[in-house]
Amino acid sequence: MKKNQTSITSVLLMSLSDDQETIHVLSIFFLLIYLMTVFSNFLILLLIVTCAHLHTPMYFFLGNLAFLDMSYSSVTAPSMLSHLITQHWSMSLSECIVQMFFVMFFATSEAFLLSSMSYDRYVAICRPLHYSQVMSWRTCNHLVSLVWSSGFFAPIIYTLLLGRLTFCGPNVIQNFFCDLPHVLYLSCTDPTINVLILIIVGSVLSAVAFVATFYPYVRIFRAVLRIGTSDGKSKAFSTCTSHLTVVLMYYASVTFIYFVPNTSNLLTLNRVVTVIYTLITPLLNPLIYSLRSKDLKAALQRALHIHRLHPDTATRR
Incomplete structure (x- = not known):
């Protein structure tokens, strides 16, 4: 560390706007988005837990996805809303590192959960006669355990390795939340080992x-193309549409945020994509599945029907 440099204890996040009127509009808009995200994902999770006919591997994974989306949004949205309302865009370095850990944890877990859901769709379409044996509850629990442990593995390594660094600024983070590349930029000691571990x-x-x-989708497409009738192909593809849409949204956002150079020309666009990935996508995921799933829509209609018929009973419950 250089002689005139002192360790920083707080970081300054980038404001989404300098215009006061824009800030008020963004605050209301993002608050509504966050509340809708929590409500829609919690509703899906509640329906999956309480409705017996939704106790299947596909909805088991979807319930985990709803919990992930709700959690990921809660890591970034409340702090961002607080900064927007108070116009105080600083946070302590320790809070920044904690936020960084959970951002990576939930993002990595979602990548592996989407992989598990791909495998589930592969078995359902390519091995339908063996589906119940292959996708047993034991297999599902093992897959979800692997998802969460994989999500925890990388972030804990990255976070522990930050202990070898000294942070002395500049303390400005070019984003509205803390992520590993931005935290490494704050280091005034050589982060080569950290970057190398991050890359590997x-x-x-x-x-x-x-x-x-x-x-699995390569295998699915091959199997579907061998189906003789157009109706059969349509039905097979329809079971994958929701999941494939969510997968493409996830990888498109991650690719742009982490692999497209963050130049001055693309800074605004990068920030827009980041907002979409952290706030909008967790809201779109449950909507995509709800609109495509007859079972979910039926469960919701049944729940609303019971509430209308027995409002007092529903209230007591």
Whole structure:
């Protein structure tokens, strides 16, 4: 560390706007988005837990996705709303690192959860007669355990390795939340080892998740193309549409945020994509599945019907 440099204890996040009227509009808009995200994901999770006919592997994974989206949004949205309302865009370095850990944890877990959901769709379409044996509850629990442990593995390594660094600024983060690349930029000691570990571990996990997500679809497309009738092909593809849409949204956002150079020309666009990924996508995911799933819509209609018929009973419950 250089002699005239002192360790920083807080970081300054980038404001989304300098215009006061724009800030008020953004505050209301993002608050509504966050409340809708929490409500819609919690509603899906509640329906999956309480409705017996939704106790299947596909909805088991969807319930985990709803919990992930709700949690991921809660890591970034409340703090951003607080900064927008108070116009106080600073946070302590320790809070920044904690936020960074959970951002990586939920984002990595989602990548592996999408892989598990791809495998579930592959078995359902390519091995339908063996579906109940292959996708047993034991298999589902093992897959979800692997999802959460994989999501925890990389972030804890990255976070522990931050202990070897000294942070002395500049303390400005070019984003509205803390992420690992931005935190490493604050270091005034050599972060080469951290960057090397980030590249190695991140590349391996990303490659595994990517292949495990898209390879089943190669097998699915081959199987579907062998179906003789157009109705059969349409029905087979319809079971994958929701999941494939969510997968493409996830990888498109992550690719732009982390792999497209963050130049001055693309800074505004990068910020827009980041907002979409952290706030809008967790809201769109449950909507996509709800609109495509007859079982979910039926469960919701049944729940609303029961509430209308027995409002007092529903209230007591």
